[in-house]
Amino acid sequence: MAIYKCFKCGKQTSHKALEKRFVCPYCDSKIFYKPRKQIIKIKAV
Numbered sequence: 001m002a003i004y005k006c007f008k009c010g011k012q013t014s015h016k017a018l019e020k021r022f023v024c025p026y027c028d029s030k031i032f033y034k035p036r037k038q039i040i041k042i043k044a045v
């Protein structure tokens with residue numbers, strides 16, 4: 001399942017919730033981005 005993050009309010013919305021209307025249910029924004037899994041690199045010294 002894809003998760004989208006609202007660009008405006010920063011809340012996460014599931015792909016299913018956006019199927020009918022591609023707007024943020026919280027702030028009606030239409031700009032979303034997919035948050036990527038961040039790879040945390042730990043520098044071993």
Ligand SMILES: [Zn+2]
Pocket residue numbers: 006007008009010011024025026027028029
């Ligand atoms: Zn929003």
